[in-house]
Amino acid sequence: MNAVDKLPAPGAALRLVSGNHACALGAVAAGCRFFAGYPITPSSEIAERLSRLLPQVGGVFVQMEDEIASIAAVIGASMGGVKALTATSGPGFSLKQENIGYAAGAEVPCVIVNVMRGGPSTGMPTRPSQSDIMQTRWGSHGDYPMIVLAPASVREIYTETVRAFDLAETFRTPVVLLYDQVIAQLTETVEFPDIGDDARAERKWASGPREAYQPYAANEDGIPAMSRPGGGYRVHTTGLTHSESGFPTQNPEAVARNLGRLLTKFERHRDVIDSWQALDCDDADVLIVAIGISARAATRALATARAKGVRLGLFRPVTLWPFPETALRAAAKTARAVLVPEMNAGQLELEVQRILGGKRVYAMHRYDGEPITPADIAARAQALAQETAI
Amino acid sequence: MSSTIVDSAAEFDVRDYLRKEMMPHFLCPGCGHGIALRALLWAVHELGMDKDKLAVVSGIGCAGRLSAYIDANTFHVTHGRPLAYATGLALARPDLHVVVITGDGDCLAIGGNHLIHACRRNLKLTCLMLNNEVYGMTGGQVSPTTSETRLTTTTPLGNSEPNFDACALAAAAGASFVGREVTHHVPKLKELIRAGLAHPGFAFVEVLSDCTEIFGRKNELGSSAEMVLRQKSELRPSAYRDTVNTPFRSNDLPTGVLSKRDRPEYGAAYRKAAAAQRADAAAKDGARTGKGEF
Ligand SMILES: Cc1ncc(C[n+]2csc(CCOP(=O)(O)OP(=O)(O)O)c2C)c(N)n1
Ligand code: SF4
Ligand SMILES: [Mg+2]
Numbered sequence: 001m002n003a004v005d006k007l008p009a010p011g012a013a014l015r016l017v018s019g020n021h022a023c024a025l026g027a028v029a030a031g032c033r034f035f036a037g038y039p040i041t042p043s044s045e046i047a048e049r050l051s052r053l054l055p056q057v058g059g060v061f062v063q064m065e066d067e068i069a070s071i072a073a074v075i076g077a078s079m080g081g082v083k084a085l086t087a088t089s090g091p092g093f094s095l096k097q098e099n100i101g102y103a104a105g106a107e108v109p110c111v112i113v114n115v116m117r118g119g120p121s122t123g124m125p126t127r128p129s130q131s132d133i134m135q136t137r138w139g140s141h142g143d144y145p146m147i148v149l150a151p152a153s154v155r156e157i158y159t160e161t162v163r164a165f166d167l168a169e170t171f172r173t174p175v176v177l178l179y180d181q182v183i184a185q186l187t188e189t190v191e192f193p194d195i196g197d198d199a200r201a202e203r204k205w206a207s208g209p210r211e212a213y214q215p216y217a218a219n220e221d222g223i224p225a226m227s228r229p230g231g232g233y234r235v236h237t238t239g240l241t242h243s244e245s246g247f248p249t250q251n252p253e254a255v256a257r258n259l260g261r262l263l264t265k266f267e268r269h270r271d272v273i274d275s276w277q278a279l280d281c282d283d284a285d286v287l288i289v290a291i292g293i294s295a296r297a298a299t300r301a302l303a304t305a306r307a308k309g310v311r312l313g314l315f316r317p318v319t320l321w322p323f324p325e326t327a328l329r330a331a332a333k334t335a336r337a338v339l340v341p342e343m344n345a346g347q348l349e350l351e352v353q354r355i356l357g358g359k360r361v362y363a364m365h366r367y368d369g370e371p372i373t374p375a376d377i378a379a380r381a382q383a384l385a386q387e388t389a390i
Numbered sequence: 391m392s393s394t395i396v397d398s399a400a401e402f403d404v405r406d407y408l409r410k411e412m413m414p415h416f417l418c419p420g421c422g423h424g425i426a427l428r429a430l431l432w433a434v435h436e437l438g439m440d441k442d443k444l445a446v447v448s449g450i451g452c453a454g455r456l457s458a459y460i461d462a463n464t465f466h467v468t469h470g471r472p473l474a475y476a477t478g479l480a481l482a483r484p485d486l487h488v489v490v491i492t493g494d495g496d497c498l499a500i501g502g503n504h505l506i507h508a509c510r511r512n513l514k515l516t517c518l519m520l521n522n523e524v525y526g527m528t529g530g531q532v533s534p535t536t537s538e539t540r541l542t543t544t545t546p547l548g549n550s551e552p553n554f555d556a557c558a559l560a561a562a563a564g565a566s567f568v569g570r571e572v573t574h575h576v577p578k579l580k581e582l583i584r585a586g587l588a589h590p591g592f593a594f595v596e597v598l599s600d601c602t603e604i605f606g607r608k609n610e611l612g613s614s615a616e617m618v619l620r621q622k623s624e625l626r627p628s629a630y631r632d633t634v635n636t637p638f639r640s641n642d643l644p645t646g647v648l649s650k651r652d653r654p655e656y657g658a659a660y661r662k663a664a665a666a667q668r669a670d671a672a673a674k675d676g677a678r679t680g681k682g683e684f
């Protein structure tokens with residue numbers, strides 16, 4: 001690879017790329033013009049690609065001194081009005097948590113990629129895992145809203161990276177793109193969809209006179225307009241609990257009002273935020289709920305089982321958080337049992353149990369660094385279908 | 391530097407640069423941080439800086455609280471990280487003038503890693519570190535700059551850790567502008583900050599400030615006026631040092647511009663290399679057919 005890495009032309013033909021490479025291409029296509037990161041397996045290819053791509057489009061790449069500095073620089077760039085990305089894996093994702101909470105609380109759009117590897121601690125740097133499902137939702141202290149997207153193929157990494165930026169900008173929030181080492185480093189033939197160059201979401205920018213502008217005004221849609229430094233608004237941004245003015249407050253009513261808006265700001269936009277794939281769910285006796293590489297294994301299991309007359313369905317949340325619960329309930333209608341295969345000691349399972357209270361939810365855990373195979377899922381699901389047969 | 395001092399005090403009104411809606415401020419009476427804030431705004435005024443293009447990024451602490459009072463684009467970020475936030479902001483928006491306000495704990499303890507790398511990188515930023523030898527905001531615990539033997543709420547036996555010379559540290563890490571001043575000499579402090587703001591790379595300015603209410607009280611250093619006067623007695627030439635009974639700071643702390651180096655500014659260097667790469671790619675693309683190829 002020479003210093004110039006080619007960008008895909010919109011609507012271009014097939015290309016063989018890895019998941020991490022697709023992420024870098026998706027970011028540039030989405031309008032990302034700033035990346036700050038710190039090397040960590042298995043995410044480093046995103047940084048390496050963007051170090052070549054960003055200068056081509058007038059953007060900035062910087063390798064910072066650690067992951068805390070990386071997320072801080074990303075939020076700083078975004079406060080300057082530029083779409084910004086950082087990418088990391090488990091240990092680095094842990095380090096970023098305090099500042100992800102800052103971005104959520106101060107409502108600064110940004111995208112954070114977490115390529116999951118085996119944990120805890122340094123764990124298994126080159127082996128896949130899905131053990132950060134709960135951390136992506138709850139990793140920072142305090143109550144805060146979060147959007148997490150979980151693509152399952154190289155092509156979907158591309159499209160979900162684009163969507164991550166669109167959601168971050170539209171809803172003024174950090175968005176985490178969460179995928180496992182397998183699809184990060186998997187190389188697939190991808191047909192890059194034409195994502196429509198000009199249709200990309202832009203942040204709602206402040207307009208009108210300075211005196212009338214409130215940096216955290218609820219507006220009709222619950223999303224405050226942001227001001228770009230240099231635009232004459234001269235506002236204050238803080239991680240302290242603030243009122244509509246942006247200045248710190250501990251007044252209980254002001255806190256309840258502003259924190260209340262923050263915590264519920266995604267609720268009325270769930271039609272745009274929720275995304276999932278429901279496969280053969282209409283008549284399924286056993287519903288499988290899975291993400292990432294485990295969902296791909298499940299897709300294969302569905303085909304084998306159906307060939308034997310066993311009715312399996314698959315529900316795959318693409319937006320993992322907030323969890324598409326209405327869609328899950330609908331997908332689980334006919335299911336007598338629900339099976340959650342995941343590469344951890346039991347995380348997605350907890351959310352599925354919460355949503356489908358009353359249904360029998362079974363889990364398949366694997367945390368030895370090997371993916372769960374289609375055969376394992378098919379065997380377990382078929383057994384469940386038999387055990388629960390009426 | 392003193393020869394260049396222009397007395398602009400008469401036409402400088404600090405209120406032109408403050409957010410009146412934020413008054414009264416929260417600093418304790420006599421706190422040195424307020425003096426430092428005034429000196430910064432005076433320097434901003436003298437340079438004729440556009441408030442709309444001024445971005446102030448501050449960390450957490452009493453020093454970090456200052457950004458909220460400045461009528462500019464202000465960002466009160468997380469503890470220890472203002473330099474990292476400022477790095478992203480300044481790289482993304484080279485049209486802005488980015489100033490960091492940080493405390494000794496914010497900058498040298500939790501944020502020490504960011505400081506040395508900011509010094510090394512030499513991105514255009516002005517870092518104002520308000521050194522009061524203590525964690526003021528959290529109630530007076532020991533900091534990396536607390537003088538030996540000083541009492542703090544976590545050194546009841548007297549501090550036994552050696553302290554940092556922040557300027558020597560910044561210079562060793564490659565900062566292209568390093569200076570130190572005391573809150574006792576406001577016009578000189580203003581001059582130093584002005585020189586730092588005008589510097590085309592990373593400028594590190596340490597301000598010796600007094601935490602009168604907590605550090606001063608704990609160490610029985612007298613009223614805030616007495617504390618400021620002590621700066622004067624302590625910071626005169628070292629030959630006279632022995633005549634001072636209770637030195638406020640036990641280190642030899644020279645003031646003024648302490649080091650200046652001519653080094654390439656990081657942002658400009660990056661943009662230049664990127665532009666060259668784009669020109670190169672455009673030339674190659676012109677020579678090739680399949681432009682949509684990747
Ligand atoms: C991650 C984190 N750790 C600790 C704190 C608590 N804290 C707030 S301010 C501060 C120290 C501030 O000291 P300094 O930077 O010297 O500023 P000063 O108050 O003295 O001006 C600490 C430890 C925090 N806010 N965040
Ligand atoms: S606690 Fe100390 S540093 Fe903080 S405002 Fe009071 S005097 Fe100043
Ligand atoms: Mg301090």
